[in-house]
Amino acid sequence: MRKVYLDADSLDLTLVPTRPEYEFVFIQTEGRCTANIKLKPFADTKFKIKIYIYAEGDSEVDCVCTLDIPKDIGGVETDIQIRSWPFDKSKIKARPEMFIKNSNVIATHGNALGTLKTEDKYYLASKGITDYKELVKQSLLNA
Amino acid sequence: MLTIKNLSASIGDKQILNNINIELPFGECLLVTGQNGAGKSTLLHAIMGRPDITVIGEINLVSEELHKLECHERSQSGVFMVHQSPPTIDGVNTMSLFKEIQKVQNVAGSTGDLIKLSKSLFNWIGLPEGWEKRQFNLGASGGERKKNEIIQAVYLKNKTRVLLLDEPDSGLEQSSRQKIIDLIQETKNLNGCVLLVTHDKELQELYGANKLDLSNA
Numbered sequence: 001m002r003k004v005y006l007d008a009d010s011l012d013l014t015l016v017p018t019r020p021e022y023e024f025v026f027i028q029t030e031g032r033c034t035a036n037i038k039l040k041p042f043a044d045t046k047f048k049i050k051i052y053i054y055a056e057g058d059s060e061v062d063c064v065c066t067l068d069i070p071k072d073i074g075g076v077e078t079d080i081q082i083r084s085w086p087f088d089k090s091k092i093k094a095r096p097e098m099f100i101k102n103s104n105v106i107a108t109h110g111n112a113l114g115t116l117k118t119e120d121k122y123y124l125a126s127k128g129i130t131d132y133k134e135l136v137k138q139s140l141l142n143a
Numbered sequence: 144m145l146t147i148k149n150l151s152a153s154i155g156d157k158q159i160l161n162n163i164n165i166e167l168p169f170g171e172c173l174l175v176t177g178q179n180g181a182g183k184s185t186l187l188h189a190i191m192g193r194p195d196i197t198v199i200g201e202i203n204l205v206s207e208e209l210h211k212l213e214c215h216e217r218s219q220s221g222v223f224m225v226h227q228s229p230p231t232i233d234g235v236n237t238m239s240l241f242k243e244i245q246k247v248q249n250v251a252g253s254t255g256d257l258i259k260l261s262k263s264l265f266n267w268i269g270l271p272e273g274w275e276k277r278q279f280n281l282g283a284s285g286g287e288r289k290k291n292e293i294i295q296a297v298y299l300k301n302k303t304r305v306l307l308l309d310e311p312d313s314g315l316e317q318s319s320r321q322k323i324i325d326l327i328q329e330t331k332n333l334n335g336c337v338l339l340v341t342h343d344k345e346l347q348e349l350y351g352a353n354k355l356d357l358s359n360a
Contacts, residue, residue, distance in 0.1 A: 083234070125214035127247075128218035129244065135243050139234055139278075
């Protein structure tokens with residue numbers, strides 16, 4: 001399942017994952033967006049969460065993805081990955097939080113900044129492209 | 144005609160090429176040879192305008208002074224490079240990259256046309272279903288990356304005046320060699336010129352009549 005939020009103000013979502021993969025895309029061109037995604041899985045479920053955040057101008061995104069697993073919920077396998085592209089003067093704060101009280105749970109996470117290396121920049125220029133920002137935005141919008 | 148006069152190229156303190164002169168008429172292919180480290184790829188990158196290569200001398204395309212242009216301007220002037228090791232581009236999917244190429248290169252046609260054409264090209268060259276949705280080159284093999292390059296070259300063949308092929312055959316299965324030969328022929332027929340770097344013996348034999356050996360450059 002894929003959800004795209006374009007210039008959202010706030011998102012407060014509690015998700016009981018039943019599908020193998022969820023993708024949340026935040027594209028912020030102005031203003032501030034606060035997103036709280038709370039994951040409350042059933043026992044014995046496997047799912048992946050991917051969060052992509054793009055911000056430009058002087059926009060801001062504050063995103064927390066919380067995994068909450070009480071003592072009686074076991075057998076959960078999950079991976080939460082967050083990738084952010086802050087352009088211009090924008091700010092992105094993003095973090096996964098995990099509160100796991102059952103020992104029979106596998107939960108991994110990652111949080112990274114999108115980067116354009118010098119050789120990538122040259123590669124794009126050799127195709128006539130200089131606007132990496134627009135390219136990322138269009139890729140996230142039209143995936 | 145592509146004319147290169149007294150071209151020297153260095154990266155940092157290291158001089159790679161010294162006093163290269165080339166006159167390559169449209170409709171012709173030049174095979175560039177030399178041992179490893181002779182500067183074959185550097186020559187192609189110097190023509191393309193890679194920013195970390197310091198170039199002295201002139202690179203002219205008819206009356207256009209390419210050496211005075213930025214890399215992306217050279218591309219928009221009709222210089223196209225098939226890279227030896229194309230990178231993964233973080234956050235960018237293949238179709239968005241193709242759409243951007245269509246836009247910056249002013250290729251006519253709607254987005255629908257482009258999607259249809261690129262899907263048929265992916266199929267033609269043997270790239271898997273759903274290729275257009277994948278992040279650009281992420282998890283792709285060397286051969287798949289090369290096919291991605293060849294498809295772009297085919298897509299832009301009507302606009303290409305100088306085609307730079309940096310080991311286009313490496314990583315590709317034998318059956319794809321014919322597609323490279325066809326691409327070179329079509330570029331020549333459309334009045335473009337080609338510089339070819341290859342270690343493939345058959346391609347070397349095929350294009351060996353017009354050769355530049357950089358062994359002592």
